[in-house]
Amino acid sequence: MRTPITVTVTGAAGQIGYALLFRIAAGDMLGGSPVRLRLLEIPQAVAAAEGTAMELADAAFPLLDSVDVFDDADAAFEGANVALLVGARPRTAGMERGDLLAANAGIFGPQGRAIGDHAADDIRVLAVGNPANTNALIAQAHAPDVPAERFTAMTRLDHNRGLAQLAAKLGVGVGRLTRMTVWGNHSSTQVPDPSHLLLDGEPVGFAPEWVADEFVPTVANRGAAIIAARGASSAASAASAAIDHVRDWVLGTREGDWVSVALPSTGLYGVPAGLVSSFPATSAGGEWQVVEGLELSDAVRAGIAASAAELVAERDAVRALGLLP
Numbered sequence: 001m002r003t004p005i006t007v008t009v010t011g012a013a014g015q016i017g018y019a020l021l022f023r024i025a026a027g028d029m030l031g032g033s034p035v036r037l038r039l040l041e042i043p044q045a046v047a048a049a050e051g052t053a054m055e056l057a058d059a060a061f062p063l064l065d066s067v068d069v070f071d072d073a074d075a076a077f078e079g080a081n082v083a084l085l086v087g088a089r090p091r092t093a094g095m096e097r098g099d100l101l102a103a104n105a106g107i108f109g110p111q112g113r114a115i116g117d118h119a120a121d122d123i124r125v126l127a128v129g130n131p132a133n134t135n136a137l138i139a140q141a142h143a144p145d146v147p148a149e150r151f152t153a154m155t156r157l158d159h160n161r162g163l164a165q166l167a168a169k170l171g172v173g174v175g176r177l178t179r180m181t182v183w184g185n186h187s188s189t190q191v192p193d194p195s196h197l198l199l200d201g202e203p204v205g206f207a208p209e210w211v212a213d214e215f216v217p218t219v220a221n222r223g224a225a226i227i228a229a230r231g232a233s234s235a236a237s238a239a240s241a242a243i244d245h246v247r248d249w250v251l252g253t254r255e256g257d258w259v260s261v262a263l264p265s266t267g268l269y270g271v272p273a274g275l276v277s278s279f280p281a282t283s284a285g286g287e288w289q290v291v292e293g294l295e296l297s298d299a300v301r302a303g304i305a306a307s308a309a310e311l312v313a314e315r316d317a318v319r320a321l322g323l324l325p
């Protein structure tokens with residue numbers, strides 16, 4: 001039997017956690033490796049997480065080595081090879097943006113420190129909880145001994161939503177499309193960009209008006225549309241995107257394709273170095289590589305700059321509160 005991979009999931013009792021854990025345990029994320037799950041919750045939600053752990057046991061997944069539940073971050077991240085940071089403080093009525101950033105810095109800072117102190121040397125981190133990009137940045141800043149590029153945030157759901165819209169527009173299956181791109185922040189300033197899309201390996205053109213007036217708003221507002229229809233925010237699709245992100249990171253992206261990943265900028269495409277911003281990237285050997293040298297339209301270039309400005313403002317707000325080391 002292969003050595004189990006240790007996966008820590010925070011917010012395990014939440015709705016994304018409930019969809020995510022069964023996919024991980026079924027082997028969808030790590031290519032058939034056995035998995036040890038370590039679940040982190042706040043004390044009030046530990047009982048619910050234990051209930052999920054009971055159900056995971058009852059599913060008798062052959063690849064599930066163990067499930068343990070914690071309310072202590074140091075214990076939860078012990079030996080973690082993969083960390084999925086899903087638990088976050090949601091925005092509640094009347095909450096200012098600064099309060100939201102501060103509340104989440106209070107979660108992601110200590111979790112970053114616990115990752116730095118306790119995770120395995122090959123730790124790979126995906127922040128899902130919002131504001132995901134800045135939460136990843138905060139965690140990364142608290143784990144100075146972990147290579148910065150091991151901290152990523154999730155824009156894969158936006159990427160997948162874009163693929164779904166494009167497949168519907170073209171009347172084809174999503175599997176025939178490659179090279180969708182999402183740039184920037186996982187927020188309303190995100191830049192879904194279909195300009196490099198291939199259908200069966202061939203370029204497809206879309207009218208700029210359709211992209212600007214229909215495609216981009218549909219992708220960027222899809223989360224709100226799901227809430228309106230379902231009465232709850234995206235959960236299974238978010239979990240599926242997290243599985244896609246980690247699977248591609250660990251096992252590699254498809255030949256000829258790329259995916260969208262928010263990772264620490266090295267300054268490419270004008271995004272200030274250090275910001276966790278979404279780029280098109282391939283993965284091989286467990287390392288993301290940003291796709292360089294793409295030609296960008298003026299609209300995309302302006303969108304990337306605006307989204308980077310939002311990320312700078314988020315970072316500076318957290319820094320002003322003394323929550324970034």
Ligand code: NAI
Pocket residue numbers: 010011012013014015016017040041042045086087088089090107127128129130131132154155156157158186233234235238
């Ligand atoms: P949820 O509210 O159902 O679950 C969140 C869970 O996190 C709760 O069980 C809560 O007890 C737990 N939690 C809170 N603070 C914690 C802490 N310090 N440590 C451990 N656990 C903690 O929320 P849901 O629907 O599962 O969403 C989770 C997050 O994912 C939200 O922030 C949401 O905005 C975000 N999200 C991000 C997406 C993306 O594309 N990046 C897509 C969809 C959701």
